[in-house]
Amino acid sequence: MTGRLGCGALLLALAGCQGAAPTVTVGSKVFTEGIILGEVVRQRLDAAGVETRHQRQLGGTRILWNALRRGEIDAYVDYTGTIAAEILGGVVEPRLPAIRAALASEGIAVSEPLGFVNTYAVGMSRSRAEALGVGTISDLAGRALAFGFSNEFLDRGDGWPGLSSHYGLAPADGTGLDHDLAYRALAAGDIDVTDMYSTDAEIRSYDLRVLVDDLEFFPDYRAVVLYRAALAADPAVATVFEGLAGTISTATMIGMNAAVRLDGASEATVAAEFLGGRLEQRVAIAPDGLATRVAARTGQHLAMVTVSLLAAILAAIPAGVVAARRPRLGAVLLGASGILQTVPALALLVFLIPVLGIGAPPAVLALFLYSLLPIMRNTANGLSTIPTALLESADALGLPRSARLRIVELPMASPAILAGIKIAAVINVGTATLGALIGAGGYGQPILTGIRLDDTGLILEGAIPAALLALAAQTFFGLLERRVVPRGLTL
């Protein structure tokens, strides 16, 4: 397998991703407005002389909140309605004093609102809405329409489940898709109704109608900075957070979103322009060449896949041996790893964040867990299909069990074991793209950004290397098979 040296270097590289002591880390969710606001906060801190870092496009509310609580990030922007419904479970009313009181116990402070309100809304294309005579959410009831909602909206208490029961709509009608794809689906006529944020630039550019929330379901979503209360000890930091209060109007926010999503400006540039262009030297965001970018992501991706796979090999082969020796225990082991396999990757990552934080470690652990089943099952199968007569011949020679395993059983099972490792490797290369959602980098990063900004070039920048890496893994294990599998078995 890969040399020990290479493995050690990878571990070091992973460890290096963590750490960095006095820097203030700003996080942002995987949507454009969140990233712009993250940049605004970061650049303001930077201008105030605070060392900063921006962990951009980390998954959703859960991931950011857990990262904040663990101190993996120090601040991020969220919305009052979201905080009340998602973080506080809907038991706290979505007003600032109540939210502040609830979060204080977690050591988290909440800034004054930044100004604008970005409420959830439900909308349709103007032409379709006019043709059907739909102006309010109540008008949707009893109509055969295609509802396509962002996945987060579909799951959130303050999203579709609450909305559908509030308005008497059929909950089963809602199907999920990515928020950034929803507008395209709406324009193409694939769906009729979607959720939107009231500050989305697309409302204007796609000529959409925001339906009136006539039964007043959606609460206020005021943007606030959540930050670790300990940060306020530094007056410079506290001043920055409070200085942002009331500075961003709804129109300004829509304008900034449009600049990124429609005009292709970078979030950093848009934030810098908003802050008064005081950022010239910083804007030298040295755009790396394609080769450098791909090389860096290849390193991150390979590190995740290799470390998780090696660990899985070390754990799953012995577990497979145990499973073959003791069928009952084996059924338990295989059952447990089978259940793990059914946990969706994103859910698994979210579970792991409270324990391991964000970045590479939870991604590596998740990939490790996914790799166990194919390797363990193939090892157990490979061992248990060895003819009894051969095992008895080994016993009759006087070979002890351990020597029988090493000399006879593992070599004979090696084709099956290798096939299991190959399956795990290829699955890992694909699954590791999700690591980008929790800040682990890799090929998933440009894919996420590409989906968000509707930039096919960016998506391919991640997807093509990922596909090539999967092919390379196939080829590598094909060659390894020739070396490792005894020739006598392939005759």
Added chain:
Amino acid sequence: MGHATATGRSASGSGERLASLQLRGVTKLFGATLAVDDVHLVVPPGRVTALIGPSGCGKSTILRLLNGLVRPDRGEVVIDGAVIDGKSLAAVRRRMGYVIQDGGLFPHLTAGENVVVMARHLGWDAARISARLDRLSALVRLDSALLGRYPRELSGGQAQRVALMRALMLDPSVLLLDEPLAALDPMIRSALQDDLREIFAALRATVVLVSHDLAEATHLAHHIVLMRAGQIVQQGPPGELLTSPISTFAEQFVRAQRVLNLGTAE
């Protein structure tokens, strides 16, 4: 008979090597099936004993009881006065060679690697291994060049000769063979049968052979044990069974085998 000297008894002297094997009141059940039913048997040391009988009579189980692949439900298996138990099993097995019907060679190892697998595990040096290999390939009449082949590249007869070499590698005092010729076609079978007789003579180890073929058993063995339904029906020198079967079953078995052999001979 030049091969007799080729085996070389360098490991130890010849007198004390003759292992004595005994079953004392051994019973073995597989589920509800009584495979071996209270069998007492003394295997003549240094001689060739053949266990014969119809299929399912328990003869293979007896063989597997002798090297501990099957453990008795009741009774004892004794070698040189000591009862074989879990502790002594590994040591006992190294004194016993075991050959099964289709050889049981490990397909991922070459013929040569199969032969030396145990010697290597015990840390024999290369010179000792290669000297032993030379002697054994001469004894079993196998072209040494074939030792580089994998089992799947060998004919049935060649594979059986390799299996015999593997069983004899550690110079065992007991050799157990379970239908060693049954899977071979007639020509190869008769050639190997003749060779086996010479090999047994050269070894002078205690040999126990399982066969369902009376002609083969009488050709190879000094002592015949006829079994039926887990019990010993009659035992003695080959001639005795042929000329004076003591029961109807023995008589029928002998007659049926004669008819069978006439049929195949002509």
